[in-house]
Amino acid sequence: MSLTLDPHAMGWLIRKLESITPLSDLDRRAIESLSVSIRRFEPRQDIVRDQDRPSQCCLVLQGWVHRYKLLDEGRRQIVSFHVPGDMPDLQSLHLRVMDHSVATLTACTLAFIPHEHVRDLLLRFPSLSEAMWRDTLIDAAIFREWLTGVGRRSSHARIAHLFCEMYVKLEAVGLAKDHRCSWPLTQGDLADALGLSNVHVNRVLQDLRGQGLITLRGGMLTFEDWPALSRLAEFDPTYLHLDRREAA
Amino acid sequence: MSLTLDPHAMGWLIRKLESITPLSDLDRRAIESLSVSIRRFEPRQDIVRDQDRPSQCCLVLQGWVHRYKLLDEGRRQIVSFHVPGDMPDLQSLHLRVMDHSVATLTACTLAFIPHEHVRDLLLRFPSLSEAMWRDTLIDAAIFREWLTGVGRRSSHARIAHLFCEMYVKLEAVGLAKDHRCSWPLTQGDLADALGLSNVHVNRVLQDLRGQGLITLRGGMLTFEDWPALSRLAEFDPTYLHLDRREAA
DNA sequence: CGCCTAGTTGACCAGGTTCAACAACGGTGG
DNA sequence: CCACCGTTGTTGAACCTGGTCAACTAGGCG
Numbered sequence: 001m002s003l004t005l006d007p008h009a010m011g012w013l014i015r016k017l018e019s020i021t022p023l024s025d026l027d028r029r030a031i032e033s034l035s036v037s038i039r040r041f042e043p044r045q046d047i048v049r050d051q052d053r054p055s056q057c058c059l060v061l062q063g064w065v066h067r068y069k070l071l072d073e074g075r076r077q078i079v080s081f082h083v084p085g086d087m088p089d090l091q092s093l094h095l096r097v098m099d100h101s102v103a104t105l106t107a108c109t110l111a112f113i114p115h116e117h118v119r120d121l122l123l124r125f126p127s128l129s130e131a132m133w134r135d136t137l138i139d140a141a142i143f144r145e146w147l148t149g150v151g152r153r154s155s156h157a158r159i160a161h162l163f164c165e166m167y168v169k170l171e172a173v174g175l176a177k178d179h180r181c182s183w184p185l186t187q188g189d190l191a192d193a194l195g196l197s198n199v200h201v202n203r204v205l206q207d208l209r210g211q212g213l214i215t216l217r218g219g220m221l222t223f224e225d226w227p228a229l230s231r232l233a234e235f236d237p238t239y240l241h242l243d244r245r246e247a248a
Numbered sequence: 249m250s251l252t253l254d255p256h257a258m259g260w261l262i263r264k265l266e267s268i269t270p271l272s273d274l275d276r277r278a279i280e281s282l283s284v285s286i287r288r289f290e291p292r293q294d295i296v297r298d299q300d301r302p303s304q305c306c307l308v309l310q311g312w313v314h315r316y317k318l319l320d321e322g323r324r325q326i327v328s329f330h331v332p333g334d335m336p337d338l339q340s341l342h343l344r345v346m347d348h349s350v351a352t353l354t355a356c357t358l359a360f361i362p363h364e365h366v367r368d369l370l371l372r373f374p375s376l377s378e379a380m381w382r383d384t385l386i387d388a389a390i391f392r393e394w395l396t397g398v399g400r401r402s403s404h405a406r407i408a409h410l411f412c413e414m415y416v417k418l419e420a421v422g423l424a425k426d427h428r429c430s431w432p433l434t435q436g437d438l439a440d441a442l443g444l445s446n447v448h449v450n451r452v453l454q455d456l457r458g459q460g461l462i463t464l465r466g467g468m469l470t471f472e473d474w475p476a477l478s479r480l481a482e483f484d485p486t487y488l489h490l491d492r493r494e495a496a
Numbered sequence: 497c498g499c500c501t502a503g504t505t506g507a508c509c510a511g512g513t514t515c516a517a518c519a520a521c522g523g524t525g526g
Numbered sequence: 527c528c529a530c531c532g533t534t535g536t537t538g539a540a541c542c543t544g545g546t547c548a549a550c551t552a553g554g555c556g
Binding site for chain 1: 299315399443
């Protein structure tokens with residue numbers, strides 16, 4: 001649990017930031033020089049809780065993480081999913097009190113970086129400050145898209161949309177290709193993210209499978225017909241604000 | 249339309265930022281020294297459109313503004329409402345392409361500040377950079393709360409929650425008190441913000457009026473029973489991250 | 497006065513929820 | 527190796543919140 005230098009761990013963060021903005025060699029080296037402490041977590045374990053005042057940020061190295069809010073009578077709203085490279089509570093840097101919880105979905109490896117170190121880094125490297133601010137802005141853009149989905153999209157489109165979104169995010173950091181990716185969410189998780197009941201999620205999934213759009217089995221998701229699915233979802237990845245220089 | 253120095257205009261921004269974080273004299277004077285161009289807008293006029301690449305940020309000086317996304321078949325999702333002191337497209341500073349539109353709700357007065365001036369200001373005053381980053385993070389926190397509402401709250405609670413939220417925001421910049429505030433939204437706007445139909449909004453409003461919780465007439469909203477309404481809404485203002493030093 | 501927008505009402509309808517029971521799966525311990 | 531158990535997934539039936547459509551009313555403004 002001591003602070004260690006682990007350039008391999010920081011590689012995830014570099015790759016993630018480079019998926020949304022260009023970094024200089026200097027930036028990369030600055031990130032690599034961060035001391036972090038690495039911790040393993042069980043599946044479904046809280047990392048930070050609503051009302052906490054964290055003094056460090058976490059970086060996902062392995063596994064999936066989610067953020068959620070709890071309401072009365074056990075109602076839960078999941079507000080985001082995170083994969084390696086993401087810093088799910090970067091915001092705690094400037095928002096003292098947590099207004100939601102962060103927890104693992106699968107078994108995870110996380111790196112923790114004290115706020116002071118991050119603050120120091122950002123003061124010394126304004127370009128990194130910009131990159132991380134940008135990251136939190138993309139986070140917000142995804143919230144807007146989810147809000148739009150829950151507010152105005154059919155249950156079919158909502159589920160399809162989340163599939164597309166996560167695939168594109170995973171692909172951007174090299175964790176998915178060929179329209180296949182791992183899918184560790186339960187139907188209950190999906191329901192709580194999309195404002196549906198788990199029964200209904202189950203029925204829509206069967207329908208999407210029946211239409212030959214996806215295969216979902218054993219924690220693996222395959223897009224059998226990406227064009228049809230993304231059309232059904234009205235999926236337009238602009239809101240993810242990826243920096244696709246290679247696509248030019 | 250020329251750039252002018254207008255400390256009075258910038259007063260709104262100062263008041264807004266001070267509602268969420270302390271500012272130094274230096275910070276305040278730096279903001280006041282910004283050159284801005286002031287423009288008036290008609291009600292329901294677009295300010296920035298989806299897919300645009302704005303080169304300036306706007307600051308609301310008068311009136312209400314909203315942000316929205318358009319889907320097929322005329323479906324609309326409103327993702328936020330903004331009041332004087334807010335900078336609804338501050339994010340465009342780091343997100344080149346708009347993923348939604350910004351438009352007025354009422355007649356408005358807006359100040360425009362070129363991105364370069366803002367960038368320059370933030371580089372010279374890291375504390376302002378922090379304050380504005382924090383502002384965008386609170387923006388995101390509000391998205392999360394809306395998402396939770398649309399996903400998991402009843403229509404009654406959703407409407408009540410929005411009433412509470414806007415009142416607290418207005419009160420924080422001195423635009424509301426005594427549980428009364430102006431309310432320029434149509435029932436259709438409310439519906440598109442909350443993922444409901446306007447017919448249903450109409451019925452819920454009548455119900456809230458019937459229960460003696462609110463009065464809503466002639467663009468004026470009165471909370472007749474704040475405790476009951478905020479309880480119904482499960483409203484907890486933590487997510488607004490206001491800096492309530494005076495409340496200590 | 498007349499027009500346009502916003503608000504209101506009723507009747508009908510449907511997407512999605514709830515409840516309850518059961519099946520499939522994976523991991524654990526005997 | 528198998529029996530057991532908890533979790534996740536699946537199914538059916540009844541129900542209900544909220545949507546749709548269509549008509550009508552009330553204000554606000556030129």
